[in-house]
Amino acid sequence: MVLINGKREHTLNVADRGFQYGDGLFETIAIDNGRLIFLDQHLQRLQHGCQCLLIPCPDLGLLAQEASRLAQQQAQAVLKIIVTRGIGGRGYRQPDSIVATRILSLHPYPNYPEHFKQKGIAARFCQTRLGLNPSLAGIKHLNRLEQVLARAEWCDPEIQEGLMLDGLDRVIEGTMSNLFFIKDHALITAPLNASGVAGIVRERIVQLARTHAFPVTEQYFTQDTLLAADELFVTNSIIGLWPIRQLQQKLFPVGKYTQKFMAWLARSL
């Protein structure tokens, strides 16, 4: 089911700038037992992203209402919200009066095996790099060719995620997830001021670390540093937290700290 500007439709004018230029942003929200997980945080991030891209954000109350309407359809599902700059303007120049397009769509919950959570996943490094761009960094925008090309690098079904570096050889995140590692009893994740997506679960994990006085820092790191980590995990709004049990040839335990964060996250939903 799809709602476009509040109406049940599934096609959009090709003149929409979301299609012409990827001129918009999106949110992917888990629906669990009919409940929209972290809905407020997603709507806040959407609003912040709209501000960064100079798109007038649709009313958050209206979005929440439409989201709830869709969430009633299925107990377990994924809700995607897309907001674009709408139609108009001349070339890249935005229209003088912007009327944003909003699209809410319901998707099946992916049937990931339960053991991804319990025993961890296998990951690899991707060749495709994240471009450095401070004006777009952190925003969940619709320009996702880097992720599409990175995800196209492997088809081995045993590998669940690819980790991406930026142009300065710094490991930033997964194609569809944020990345954390534990080293010497501290939690580390990459800063997202030059590339990457500021994930809702990533932010929650950092909050949980602070709440529990667990040392946490944002710092850049290399592939070698990551391979020398004690524990690794990735997060996103649909998977929650997956430990990484294997990266390239190296094996990692689903360690005690990863289990702690998994338990803290589960309790905070």
Added chain:
Amino acid sequence: MVLINGKREHTLNVADRGFQYGDGLFETIAIDNGRLIFLDQHLQRLQHGCQCLLIPCPDLGLLAQEASRLAQQQAQAVLKIIVTRGIGGRGYRQPDSIVATRILSLHPYPNYPEHFKQKGIAARFCQTRLGLNPSLAGIKHLNRLEQVLARAEWCDPEIQEGLMLDGLDRVIEGTMSNLFFIKDHALITAPLNASGVAGIVRERIVQLARTHAFPVTEQYFTQDTLLAADELFVTNSIIGLWPIRQLQQKLFPVGKYTQKFMAWLARSL
């Protein structure tokens, strides 16, 4: 008028990856007296871009046929061709079997004043940077948020183009054009292996320089180097060639070499 996969339609399934991820590319072709300018070169570039993005390119004969059908509608117009990876796949992962979507649309020819060509335009430097990404550099893909943000930096109607730098402070191109300058009787333009769009007219200008044994090099340059140039101009498929008469506060002549290239280009159409 819009043709989507050969049919007269103007709406597209929102599940199309062009809309979901900017997962596609485009061409913008001038129609002059019913003739599609540089059609072959545009179709070749489209095919090359599809190869880079791993999208099976629609048959070029079919595209040429549909383009001609639209070009018969109006003597002066702009034809836009968009090709996307179509529908399907799981998240960023592309579908096992890709059926590309092709969209051809006709747009009014922009009513630029004739003096832009004769007397030149005013340009500025933009704050928004081009992200460095070798896997996307040169391709006219649908991820155009950088250009949209750069174009949103000014609304002064006296300024026709904004010049963009990459993250290493190198001037690369305009928001909608490629950039050339003349210094000491030689033509210089930036390499496009880390960012930028490899324009059809840019390529033709380089060819014309070689044909006429005019010294031409691709090299990176700074804002200061550009401001110290003898002559400046920008190119794209719709404007052809526009001299820059003013960049920031600095004035430039519409010099003899710029006029030479303008004449050579006009004769080569």
